[in-house]
């Protein structure tokens with residue numbers, strides 16, 4: 001903390017206690033290979049770039065006037081691509097913001113919201129921010145979510161599928177067990193990485209009135225810099241999210257983001273080709289790392305979670321960093337011998353493998 005406690009007397013008491021989320025670093029090192037924040041190694045569709053440029057050239061008022069607070073054209077594009085009705089779509093400034101609204105709308109209950117002990121580290125931050133009761137449920141010894149643990153009393157459930165940072169996915173049959181066991185609570189499936197090989201629970205939305213699925217354009221659509229996330233659910237849940245959003249920031253998606261995200265959802269072919277490339281590169285990287293003695297958890301994401309029985313993970317991360325390669329290391333119980341490595345292009349992955357072989361192991 002950079003302020004003395006004397007200056008902090010101006011802060012609201014609860015803000016003095018906050019432990020904010022720490023994003024993966026975005027360092028400015030030359031020839032850096034950034035495999036630490038699960039961004040996509042490929043650019044977005046060329047149609048996205050053209051759509052952003054067209055915003056200014058087609059509309060002299062584009063900057064002067066507010067954007068559509070409802071982002072209707074974006075909701076239409078998402079509804080079409082996801083095969084749901086427009087009143088089943090909610091959009092926000094990155095899925096982080098969508099998650100915040102989900103916490104506010106559904107999870108402030110007397111009973112604790114349940115999520116895994118090893119999962120996306122923003123959930124504990126929101127739990128504190130919104131003063132939500134929480135209970136962390138340990139993953140099993142294979143780092144899998146055991147859905148039979150999610151039948152106890154709760155104020156809501158979060159399942160990250162595939163989970164992060166473990167990369168392991170659950171099947172829809174498992175998700176359905178959780179939905180059926182908790183008919184009076186909202187079950188949130190955070191699908192930030194679903195497009196890299198897992199099954200989406202959007203297919204279940206019309207069957208389950210307690211299901212909210214959250215996705216992002218940051219990973220599979222190469223739009224992390226744009227900040228567009230969305231939720232799909234039955235309309236009674238979307239209405240609650242809209243009430244929260246319109247009590248906080250009514251214009252979360254700017255004109256450039258709306259235009260770019262619409263173009264991305266309209267270019268399904270590019271999207272599918274890019275996802276397939278990442279999946280193929282992942283399988284290749286997993287086999288190269290396995291040949292070097294790593295143990296890699298079965299991944300359905302655009303990253304892998306790997307450990308080496310003979311090498312300390314913190315040291316490996318440090319040695320890679322000295323060679324200009326950044327991977328994510330979490331100094332946390334149970335996972336402090338693992339590295340989370342984002343899938344790069346084949347050339348980038350080869351640089352990682354060559355560096356490990358010749359300079360590190």
Ligand SMILES: Cc1ncc(COP(=O)(O)O)c(C=O)c1O
Nearest residue numbers: 094095096120164192216218229
């Ligand atoms: C599981 C999970 N959910 C949500 C997010 C947030 O993504 P964004 O805010 O970029 O949409 C991330 C980002 O890394 C994530 O890993």
